[in-house]
Amino acid sequence: MKNSILYCLAAASMVLSFFFDSSTARSAASAVPAPQEASFISTLLSGSEEPRLLTASDSVAYNKAAHQLGIEATYTADQSLLETVVSWLGTPYRYGSNSKSGTDCSGFVTRVFKEAYGITLQRSSRSMFSSVKHVQKDEMQTGDLVFFRRGPGQPIYHVGIYLKDGKFVHSATNGGVMVSSLNQAYYSRNFYAAGRVEH
Template sequence: MKNSLLYCLAAASMVLSFFFEQAPAASGTTLVASSQQASLLSAFFSSDDDAPRVLTPSDSVAYDKVAQRLGIETTYTENESLLETVVSWLGTPYRYGSNSKSGTDCSGFVTRVFKEVYGLTLQRSSRSMFTSVKHIDKDDMQTGDLVFFRRGPGQPIYHVGIYLKDSKFAHAATNGGVMVSSLNQAYYSRNFYAAGRVER
């Protein structure tokens, strides 16, 4: 009995030392557990495949760099693959009717990103995309939703982009190629028409 108790205490001590041996994170660094700790914790406490991934320090640094390139504040809950893919397209020149990194138009950019990130094939034109998404309120937009624009009441949809967050969206603009813009800019605020969510 006494030996069993000692074995239990020793095991508990080993487990606790496993979690607390890591040196404290540098000042200003957000939490983060090592990948070993993350896998052990998830093995013990999580059976949900959709549980948020615990970031390692190097993950969070890379995530921060991506968010900085996009001009957004990250909460580490956004789809990292989406953000990284958008960053990889930044600066791609505008080319009507194309959808490659040598040149793309707005709907070509959106279709390629959704194919790369989600494995989904979207309609090729912004108007067709609009008819095939779930329409949502502007206040309910989430990272990965689509934003649609038209030049006035009764006018057709002429432009589409991918919502990031903080009112920022990624799109292929005729006057600059793939870039990040704000829905608060006068031009986009005036021409914003609707938001849509692709069922995934």
């Protein structure tokens, strides 16, 4: 008797399992797959003025990235640059290095430009400054380089990549790759110049 009950329970379990598996497979086949976060910008930024309609999952991924960058991203933003910058966020600071296990400011900038545009920049921030087209602060565009020094006559010691709305991304000694504001007292005081890499 005891064995009969166990056999019945096992058979019922198999039947329920069959129905559950087939209904899950049907709903999975009809569902629209969610985009992977690593490629969400490719699907959201079309490079034209007109945005395409976003699904709910697209909007979540898009808003998450905009939040990470601290900017209101637009559909005309540079797709390659944004994809590359997002992938580097949180990388720790390491002097003299330029990998995702650790990078300094100029190492970060050189890697981003190589990955996003295939452009090889000079390795030091001072060398970069001498090889860019200088632009006024109020004319900066996404992708321009921003340079810092600690007062008149002092050498350039830091470089980052301008995003928009006064925000730039850089590898800081006290936090690694992050987005900061040019309006923060420290960066406002030490901002020296902006430059455009012609490509």
